[in-house]
């Protein structure tokens with residue numbers, strides 16, 4: 380029976396330092412210096428801090444990242460430095 384990989388993912392509650400490390404590893408578009416840095420999501424048009432991102436994964440290893448706005452499908456490709464949108 381095939382296993383649905385995505386259904387095995389669950390929300391992870393990580394410490395700020397682990398969140399920052401994961402963002403540094405997985406975000407291919409922007410550099411994260413601090414977990415309190417602000418990004419602007421162009422999908423829901425809202426700013427948020429790095430620590431507000433929803434982290435999903437198996438065990439305690441994050442593999443999927445979602446915008447903090449409920450229902451928003453924004454991801455790294457949609458998260459920009461806010462100064463680019465002033």
Ligand SMILES: [Zn+2]
Pocket residue numbers: 420421422423424425446447448451452453
């Ligand atoms: Zn969003």
